[in-house]
Amino acid sequence: MTLLSQTGSRAPQTGRDFLAIETVELIKTYGSGQNQVRAVDGVNLKVERGHIYALLGPNGAGKTTTISILTTLIPPSGGQGRVAGFDVVTQADEVRQLIGVTFQETVMDKALSGRDALIVHGRLYHMPKNEIKEQVEELVKLVELEEAIDRPVKTYSGGMKRRLELARGLMTGPEVLFLDEPTLGLDPHNRDRIWTYIQKLRAEQGLTILLTTHYMDEAEQLADRVGIIDAGRIVAEGTPQELISSMGADVVTVEGSGATERFVAALKQREFVAWANIYQPEEGEAEPTTLGGTQVQIGLNDQAGRSLRPIIELAEQSGYLVADIAIKRPSLNDVFLKLTGRRLRD
Numbered sequence: 351m352t353l354l355s356q357t358g359s360r361a362p363q364t365g366r367d368f369l370a371i372e373t374v375e376l377i378k379t380y381g382s383g384q385n386q387v388r389a390v391d392g393v394n395l396k397v398e399r400g401h402i403y404a405l406l407g408p409n410g411a412g413k414t415t416t417i418s419i420l421t422t423l424i425p426p427s428g429g430q431g432r433v434a435g436f437d438v439v440t441q442a443d444e445v446r447q448l449i450g451v452t453f454q455e456t457v458m459d460k461a462l463s464g465r466d467a468l469i470v471h472g473r474l475y476h477m478p479k480n481e482i483k484e485q486v487e488e489l490v491k492l493v494e495l496e497e498a499i500d501r502p503v504k505t506y507s508g509g510m511k512r513r514l515e516l517a518r519g520l521m522t523g524p525e526v527l528f529l530d531e532p533t534l535g536l537d538p539h540n541r542d543r544i545w546t547y548i549q550k551l552r553a554e555q556g557l558t559i560l561l562t563t564h565y566m567d568e569a570e571q572l573a574d575r576v577g578i579i580d581a582g583r584i585v586a587e588g589t590p591q592e593l594i595s596s597m598g599a600d601v602v603t604v605e606g607s608g609a610t611e612r613f614v615a616a617l618k619q620r621e622f623v624a625w626a627n628i629y630q631p632e633e634g635e636a637e638p639t640t641l642g643g644t645q646v647q648i649g650l651n652d653q654a655g656r657s658l659r660p661i662i663e664l665a666e667q668s669g670y671l672v673a674d675i676a677i678k679r680p681s682l683n684d685v686f687l688k689l690t691g692r693r694l695r696d
Contacts, residue, residue: 370434370526370558371397371420377428378415378582389415391582392429397575399525400556402548404563404573406682412582413562414454417530420560421451434525447475450524452515454531460504464495464514467503468521475522482521489517493547509540516547527551529561533568541568548572566682570594578686585689590682597680597688598624598649602661607643609669614646616668622657624649627688643673647687649680 378390390412397403405413418424420431422442431438434448458467465486472482490499493513498506506514512532519527529548533541549572551557563569569576570590578586578593586593610628617626629645650657658675665672 369396369432370399370401371395371403371432371560373416373420373429373431375429376416376419376426376431378412378419378424379427388582390419390426393579393582393584395577395584397558397560399558400552401574402552402559402561402572404561404569404576405579406563406566406569406576406686407579408564411579413564413579414530415582416579417451417528417560417562421449421528422446447522448525450519450522450527452512452519452527452529452532454534456503456511456515458503458511458514458518461502463502464499464506465490467514468518471518471521477522485521485523489520492520492550493517494543507540509536509543512536512540512544513547516544520551524557526558526560529559531562531564533563533565541565545572566686569682576682578682578689580686580689586685593682593685594680597684599652600650600677601680601684602648602650602658603676603678604646604648604661604665604670604672605643605674606646606665606670606672608671610644610646613665613668613670616664617646617648617661620660620664622651622660624651625688629687643671646670647684649684649688 373393373395376390376393376395377388380387380389393412393416395403395416405416407413415424419426420433420438422438422445425439433445436444436448438445459470462470468486468489469482472485477485486499490496493516495510495513495517498510503511503514516529516532519529532548533544536544545568548559548561552559561568561572573590575588576590576593577584588596614626614628617623626646626648629647648661658677662672662675
């Protein structure tokens with residue numbers, strides 16, 4: 351049975367009974383006592399079948415740990431996780447039969463050819479030989495590796511290895527596919543190719559996909575819903591457009607120095623300002639301005655063109671010296687900065 355015949359009839363469904371992925375107060379801790387670290391701190395996720403869910407956040411936010419729990423690689427310290435209706439702890443074998451996974455790092459034997467790597471994976475899952483052959487042929491076409499499939503994996507470029515990893519994750523016809531940073535380190539061309547395959551899987555096969563990324567444009571383009579994770583917690587969730595719309599009509603960034611807190615307090619009193627935050631660079635990060643000052647991010651209720659002059663005047667009245675001012679449409683990166691006071695960055 352080929353991948354398409356296994357999954358082609360699936361259609362997105364809604365409702366609690368049809369959740370492909372669900373976590374309830376999921377926790378993962380490392381260490382003990384004062385040295386204890388919560389890598390995942392009460393994560394609640396609900397992913398419907400046939401949907402793409404993007405977990406967006408910087409390195410160290412808890413993305414990979416969450417995926418590792420859901421794919422049964424590590425046990426949670428608390429809470430519950432279910433995939434395709436099965437508990438990831440007490441029904442781990444059932445979960446493994448229904449999922450596909452690609453990891454941040456290539457874990458294939460680089461001495462094998464691409465074809466042999468896929469065949470070995472199929473045999474590990476006890477797939478019939480004729481089914482393995484059909485799957486390999488179909489998936490090689492999907493990820494466009496026909497000319498390279500019989501070459502050793504060690505001769506593949508980074509983009510080719512990522513595409514082979516994706517094919518391997520699909521070998522067993524999974525119901526749920528987990529992609530951990532699927533385009534990490536790839537150039538824009540190869541990132542676009544991976545996006546194309548992911549969108550095709552969702553559109554044509556109804557596959558449920560949970561992907562982690564710290565690329566905001568990846569989440570905006572691919573996902574039905576986005577969860578922004580920071581320090582092991584989901585700090586915001588919604589469709590990409592819902593999250594972006596919550597930022598207001600435009601976002602203005604003012605860089606300068608002086609009475610920053612007084613300036614922000616004055617901004618928050620104005621009707622055209624939806625919100626205003628101070629961004630302080632983290633230790634080791636370059637200061638945002640040559641003045642060694644601060645950066646103020648402002649969400650506007652109306653178009654920026656009508657509000658720039660009052661913003662500049664308010665800065666002067668507050669004793670804040672403006673070094674630079676910029677206007678742009680809001681993005682998921684702005685959502686993250688507003689919620690956490692930190693940039694979404696590697």
